[in-house]
Each structure stands twice: as structure tokens, then as C-alpha cells.
Amino acid sequence: FIVATRINGFIVTLATMTMLLGAQYRVVGTRTVDGYSSFLKDLGSAAPLNIPLVFLTAVATAALLALFMH
Structure with a gap:
């Protein structure tokens, strides 16, 4: 994906982290899982x-x- 679109790998990493964090908030909200x-x-x-x-x-x-x- 990074090579095909020529997007900086650091930016893609940050975007992926942000999307996964959003998915985590969607699933468990802000509560602690214990x-x-x-x-x-x-x-x-x-x-x-x-x-x-x-x-x-x-x-x-x-x-x-x-x-x-x-």
C-alpha cells in the first residue's frame, strides 16, 4: 500500500494506529477491561x-x- 500510493510510511503508521484506537473505543468505550x-x-x-x-x-x-x- 505504501509503495503503490507513495505515502510516507510514518504517516500510514500513525493513521493505522488512529483507526485501531477508534475501533477500540467503539468496542469497549473508555472503560478498563478487567x-x-x-x-x-x-x-x-x-x-x-x-x-x-x-x-x-x-x-x-x-x-x-x-x-x-x-
Whole structure:
């Protein structure tokens, strides 16, 4: 999209952020979303081998993307 229209990538990024923020306000308004299930709380605080699960997921995702792009 950026190449075809020759619009500055920074401007497109800001516009996309603004549109997504507007969609978020449309869905939840300005209230805070809380009351997550205990499963999500446990998943977010899990640390197998004392390494946060979120970090392991990010590393695995990066590795898969690297394999896919290679």
C-alpha cells in the first residue's frame, strides 16, 4: 500500500494506529477491561525453567518467522 500510493510510511503508521484506537473505543468505550479468567492470569505468569512463558513464545515465534522467511 505504501509503495503503490507513495505515502510516507510514518504517516500510514500513525493513521493505522488512529483507526485501531477508534475501533477500540467503539468496542469497549473508555472503560478498563478487567476480570480476566484465572487461566489467562496463570498463563501470563507461567515460567517454565524460570523463563517467562511470554518470552519463550516470542522466541519461538521469531524462530518460526526466520525459518519461513529464509
